[in-house]
Amino acid sequence: MNTDEHEHVIEVTDLRRVYGGGFEAVRGITFAVRRGEVFALLGTNGAGKTSTVELLEGLARPAGGRVRVLGHDPHAERDVVRPRTGVMLQEGGFPSELTVAETARMWAGCVSGARPPREALALVGLERRAGVRVKQLSGGERRRLDLALALLGRPEVLFLDEPTTGLDAEGRRETWELVRALRDGGTTVLLTTHYLEEAEGLADRLAILHEGRIAAAGTPAEVTAAQPSRISFELPDGYFVGDLPSLGELGVVGHEVDGRVVRLRTRELQRTATGVLVWARRAEVELRRLDVRSASLEEAFLRIAREASAKTAERYEEYAA
Ligand SMILES: Nc1ncnc2c1ncn2[C@@H]1O[C@H](COP(=O)(O)OP(=O)(O)OP(=O)(O)O)[C@@H](O)[C@H]1O
Numbered sequence: 001m002n003t004d005e006h007e008h009v010i011e012v013t014d015l016r017r018v019y020g021g022g023f024e025a026v027r028g029i030t031f032a033v034r035r036g037e038v039f040a041l042l043g044t045n046g047a048g049k050t051s052t053v054e055l056l057e058g059l060a061r062p063a064g065g066r067v068r069v070l071g072h073d074p075h076a077e078r079d080v081v082r083p084r085t086g087v088m089l090q091e092g093g094f095p096s097e098l099t100v101a102e103t104a105r106m107w108a109g110c111v112s113g114a115r116p117p118r119e120a121l122a123l124v125g126l127e128r129r130a131g132v133r134v135k136q137l138s139g140g141e142r143r144r145l146d147l148a149l150a151l152l153g154r155p156e157v158l159f160l161d162e163p164t165t166g167l168d169a170e171g172r173r174e175t176w177e178l179v180r181a182l183r184d185g186g187t188t189v190l191l192t193t194h195y196l197e198e199a200e201g202l203a204d205r206l207a208i209l210h211e212g213r214i215a216a217a218g219t220p221a222e223v224t225a226a227q228p229s230r231i232s233f234e235l236p237d238g239y240f241v242g243d244l245p246s247l248g249e250l251g252v253v254g255h256e257v258d259g260r261v262v263r264l265r266t267r268e269l270q271r272t273a274t275g276v277l278v279w280a281r282r283a284e285v286e287l288r289r290l291d292v293r294s295a296s297l298e299e300a301f302l303r304i305a306r307e308a309s310a311k312t313a314e315r316y317e318e319y320a321a
Pocket residue numbers: 019020023025043044045046047048049050051052
């Protein structure tokens with residue numbers, strides 16, 4: 001096995017997927033995932049995340065472009081790729097009359113070199129539910145069972161399609177810890193998620209899909225760095241926003257005033273924050289409810305989705321004109 005951590009375990013080049021009827025769900029996307037990396041695909045509903053992951057899993061053939069997983073074509077060379085990957089689909093769909101342990105044993109029987117089923121169930125915290133029928137599990141417990149089954153084959157690459165949907169806050173945190181532990185052990189993880197907090201906390205790098213195209217990509221810090229930071233505070237009675245140094249001088253790119261509360265947006269957080277604090281000190285003013293923060297991934301995501309939608313509307317208007 002090649003353990004070069006810079007090796008690209010997943011390579012996607014100008015990938016396209018077209019459904020029957022001609023709808024193009026994936027419109028030429030390119031990205032690569034290194035060994036031992038957690039990579040998140042984000043996007044609004046219908047952005048093309050599942051359509052992309054299915055191509056990576058070899059479940060369908062691309063309409064154009066190229067996919068390589070562990071150096072192989074996952075569709076044409078499914079026999080080589082499948083034993084080295086673990087797949088957690090959005091809907092597991094295994095027989096629900098079986099117990100959890102029976103399901104894991106049945107699945108393990110189909111996997112060469114499988115972990116002991118009990119070990120896989122313990123990894124996801126389901127060992128105490130081993131004797132329960134699958135149909136009696138809660139939605140969150142089913143997601144954990146899906147994950148346990150994906151881990152049975154000790155995969156080098158793990159595909160997780162919305163792994164924490166339906167889990168409560170604790171279950172979600174436990175899954176995050178497990179994914180981090182797997183990553184630290186060298187597993188490469190590609191996940192889709194609707195939870196931006198999940199991508200921010202878990203992903204080494206991510207791509208935001210919008211209508212089948214990549215609208216932004218990079219580390220969570222890189223993607224959020226392109227968005228303005230915010231500073232808010234409350235001015236004491238008798239002070240107004242006009243008493244501050246000029247907003248242009250402070251590097252402010254937008255502001256709102258709501259009663260005594262002032263909210264500033266800036267791309268130069270340190271310069272703006274310093275300017276406001278130095279002013280407050282000189283004026284001997286106490287700024288109550290002072291809050292200084294970088295943009296969150298959620299803000300970046302919403303802005304990128306809005307901008308991408310506006311571009312699509314522009315293209316549509318040009319086309320219709
Ligand atoms: N079998 C299909 N036939 C035709 N169109 C499809 C098919 N499956 C998906 N689509 C369409 O392709 C687009 C992308 O769907 P996909 O499921 O990949 O999105 P997604 O990003 O995973 O969305 P979600 O977050 O809602 O799961 C959607 O517009 C969807 O309606």
